[in-house]
Amino acid sequence: MKINTTTTISRRAIVFIITTLLFSQAWAQEKLTFTHQDTLRGSVTPERAWWDLTHYHLDVRVNPTEKSIKGVNTISYRVLQTEKIMQIDLQQPLNIEKVTQNGKSLNFRRDGNAFFITLNEPQQPGTFQKVEVYYGGIPQVSANPPWSGGVTWQKDKKGNPFVATSCQGDGASLWWPCKDHMYDEPDSMQISVTVPQNLIDVSNGRLRKVVQNNDGTKTFHWFVTNPINNYGVNVNIGDYVNFFEKFKGEKGTLDCNYYVLREDLEKAKKQFKEVPRMLQAFEHWFGPYPFYEDSYKLVQVPYLGMEHQSSVTYGNKFENGYLGKDLSGSGWGLKFDFIIVHESGHEWFANNITYKDIADMWIHESFTAYSENLFLDYHFGKKASSEYVIGTRKNIKNDRPIVGYYDVNYSGSGDMYYKGANMLHTLRQIVNNDEKWRSILRGLNKEFYHQTVTAAQIENYLSKQIGRDLSGFFQQYLRDVRIPQFEYQLRNNELTYRWANSVANFNIPVKVYLNNQEKWLEPTTTWQELPNVPANATVQVDSNFYVTAPQNNVK
Numbered sequence: 001m002k003i004n005t006t007t008t009i010s011r012r013a014i015v016f017i018i019t020t021l022l023f024s025q026a027w028a029q030e031k032l033t034f035t036h037q038d039t040l041r042g043s044v045t046p047e048r049a050w051w052d053l054t055h056y057h058l059d060v061r062v063n064p065t066e067k068s069i070k071g072v073n074t075i076s077y078r079v080l081q082t083e084k085i086m087q088i089d090l091q092q093p094l095n096i097e098k099v100t101q102n103g104k105s106l107n108f109r110r111d112g113n114a115f116f117i118t119l120n121e122p123q124q125p126g127t128f129q130k131v132e133v134y135y136g137g138i139p140q141v142s143a144n145p146p147w148s149g150g151v152t153w154q155k156d157k158k159g160n161p162f163v164a165t166s167c168q169g170d171g172a173s174l175w176w177p178c179k180d181h182m183y184d185e186p187d188s189m190q191i192s193v194t195v196p197q198n199l200i201d202v203s204n205g206r207l208r209k210v211v212q213n214n215d216g217t218k219t220f221h222w223f224v225t226n227p228i229n230n231y232g233v234n235v236n237i238g239d240y241v242n243f244f245e246k247f248k249g250e251k252g253t254l255d256c257n258y259y260v261l262r263e264d265l266e267k268a269k270k271q272f273k274e275v276p277r278m279l280q281a282f283e284h285w286f287g288p289y290p291f292y293e294d295s296y297k298l299v300q301v302p303y304l305g306m307e308h309q310s311s312v313t314y315g316n317k318f319e320n321g322y323l324g325k326d327l328s329g330s331g332w333g334l335k336f337d338f339i340i341v342h343e344s345g346h347e348w349f350a351n352n353i354t355y356k357d358i359a360d361m362w363i364h365e366s367f368t369a370y371s372e373n374l375f376l377d378y379h380f381g382k383k384a385s386s387e388y389v390i391g392t393r394k395n396i397k398n399d400r401p402i403v404g405y406y407d408v409n410y411s412g413s414g415d416m417y418y419k420g421a422n423m424l425h426t427l428r429q430i431v432n433n434d435e436k437w438r439s440i441l442r443g444l445n446k447e448f449y450h451q452t453v454t455a456a457q458i459e460n461y462l463s464k465q466i467g468r469d470l471s472g473f474f475q476q477y478l479r480d481v482r483i484p485q486f487e488y489q490l491r492n493n494e495l496t497y498r499w500a501n502s503v504a505n506f507n508i509p510v511k512v513y514l515n516n517q518e519k520w521l522e523p524t525t526t527w528q529e530l531p532n533v534p535a536n537a538t539v540q541v542d543s544n545f546y547v548t549a550p551q552n553n554v555k
Contacts, residue, residue: 034408040087040114041171042357042409044183047087047116052078053184054128058176061194061217062201062237064161067153069094070136073177076186077130079123086117086131089173089180094137096177101131113173133177140174142166145303146313149174154302156239156261161199163237164301164313169358169411172230183356183452185227193235194219200240202259204233204311205294224310225293227450229354232309236299241265247279247296250288254279255295264300267318272298274340281378282345282371287442290352290449298340305339307346307368314339328391332376332384345371353448353458359404360455361411362478366402366420373421382434386544389425392418393546398481403455412478422546423477429544430473430508431466440465472505477546486510486523486541486549495530495539499523501548511542 039045053075060071075088090096091113099106099117108117123129142150149170154162165175173180193201197216205224212218240259247254256275260268275298279289289296294310301313304323316339317323326333349367370389377385395418402420404412413419431437440462447461455478463470476484480503488497495514499506507524515537521530541549 032405032410034405034410037112037114038408038410040112041089041180043407044181045087046083047085048179048181048184050079050081050083050123051086051129052080053179053186054078055188055190056178056186057190057192058233059192060176060235062163062235064153064163064196064199064237066138067141067151068136068138069151069175071176072132072134074130074132075179076128079125079127079129081125082123084119084123086119087179088115088117088131088133088177089113089171090115090133090135090177091140091171091173094135094139094175094177096133096135098134099131100134101129106131115177135177142303146306151175152302157263158239160239161196161237162239162261162302163235164303165235166301166303166306166313168231168306171409172233175235176233178230180230182229182354182358185229185354185452187227189224189228189233191222191224191233191235192219193222193237195237198239199237200259202236202240202297202299202311204228204309226291226309228309229351229452232307232351234306234308234311234313236301236311236313238300240300243269245276247276249279249292250283251292254289254292257295257297258299259297260300264318268300271318271337272340274337275344277336277379278341278344278375281375282348284378285371285374285438285441286348287445290347290445296344296347298344305343307343307350307364309347309351312340312343312347314343316340326391327395328388329394330387330391332380332388332391333372335380335384336372336375338372341372341375342368345375348445352445352450354452356452356454357406358409358411359406360453361404362402362416362420363453363455363458365416366424369417369421370424373425386425389421390543393422396422398483400481402478419477419546425544426477426508426546427462427466427470427473429511429542430468472503473508475503476506484547486512486547488539488549490533490535490537490539493531493533493535495533495537496527497521497523497530498527499525510545510547513540513542514538516540 055076057074062069096115099108106117108115140150142148142152145152146166149167152164156162167174171180172178191203194217195201197218201220203222205222208221208223210218210220241262242259244257247256258272291310297311299311299313301315304315306313320337321334322338345368350364355363373385373389376388396415400413402412402416404410428437459474482501484502484506485500487500509520509522512519
């Protein structure tokens with residue numbers, strides 16, 4: 001993915017940035033200390049900034065017996081500025097053994113998980129170059145996949161190796177050397193994985209060929225024709241069987257391939273009927289599946305699941321819900337397979353639209369958590385959709401802001417899921433026009449197709465399309481932990497009302513029911529008046545808004 005080197009910042013964006021920095025700095029001083037390694041991992045260092053990543057060819061040999069990895073990543077890039085030091089990331093205990101360019105070895109030094117390579121060839125702006133990075137070792141084992149990164153080494157019921165990678169947050173450099181920052185993606189990628197003869201590797205994109213080697217192994221060559229983020233790259237190894245179907249979608253025929261362990265084939269054939277239902281709903285709401293060229297795959301793995309691009313991984317035990325549970329408590333969560341729907345939703349929000357900095361991880365998780373109730377909306381109706389997303393509010397902690405800290409690889413609160421989904425559900429109410437809301441969601445995926453983005457870009461786009469200044473709205477829900485309160489008083493046939501427990505510029509409209517009659521109000525943080533209201537009127541805020549309206553406000 002090309003780097004956008006020209007950025008226009010509006011006055012509102014500048015105010016937003018300053019406010020966020022002041023808030024973040026105050027919180028950081030109180031609770032957190034970041035290290036030199038955090039900065040090397042989380043920022044666009046000078047050693048990253050001067051070159052634009054264009055292509056990876058990751059060629060790796062996986063040895064399940066030794067639980068080791070050995071290989072080479074050929075990194076192709078375009079020179080943006082004349083420099084000679086390149087940063088490549090690889091986390092311990094793995095080690096870079098050699099780096100070459102044009103057949104000549106290069107010197108490099110290690111600083112924790114970052115390697116700084118000194119290039120000998122002239123790096124002329126506009127030219128295309130490549131380096132080969134040889135590496136190996138025993139990678140970190142994931143202690144709790146997919147929440148902790150690394151490799152999962154397990155066996156199936158027959159004793160065959162069952163291996164998978166997962167690395168969001170901790171970084172792809174846990175298992176392969178790369179430019180491990182989300183702002184820059186390759187335009188395409190080849191993934192070649194060598195495994196024991198009796199096993200199959202499934203990775204991203206389309207399988208181009210399988211080569212039989214003379215040492216009891218096979219090499220699977222996969223090719224991704226679209227930009228792909230680092231953590232979206234995966235290796236899945238097992239005694240897989242494959243079945244497939246073709247989905248008639250908005251852009252034509254989408255190839256859907258499913259890889260599962262032999263003993264689970266019949267269960268998978270039944271459960272994976274969820275995939276076309278998911279695609280129907282999400283193409284309706286978000287637009288065409290973003291990777292027709294690379295196909296859609298659902299791959300069984302020895303952990304719960306993950307949104308690896310065009311190679312979505314699955315471990316939900318072939319049950320509806322989240323491991324058989326309804327996270328909303330509404331009953332609607334058992335109407336669909338949570339992992340198939342949620343992780344596939346990330347194809348639009350994470351793999352198509354990708355955050356530049358993990359501090360904005362809410363762009364991935366809030367929209368994708370929200371996609372669950374849009375799936376329900378499409379198949380079961382608006383009431384089911386609302387009941388589900390409102391039900392997930394019981395999981396919100398309001399412990400810290402949803403936005404994290406920039407340039408240090410630090411994400412925000414886990415509330416980015418359920419609070420984020422309810423924030424977007426509230427925004428749908430503000431739009432108050434479902435076809436317009438649908439066009440905005442589809443427009444997001446078209447406007448930022450295959451791009452890495454900032455929070456400001458997404459927020460500004462939504463403000464522009466909705467036609468109102470949403471800076472206070474996003475400040476409240478993304479960068480504050482308070483739930484806004486609709487305060488009101490009834491006195492002398494007059495309703496007075498305002499927003500409280502909120503940021504100063506929080507000013508969204510709200511739907512209320514006065515004596516069960518719908519009424520739209522435009523509260524601000526100062527008291528406003530509505531005359532000619534019966535003295536004994538009942539006041540109820542529409543529950544689709546993620547706000548509170550304490551009963552003791554009635555006087």
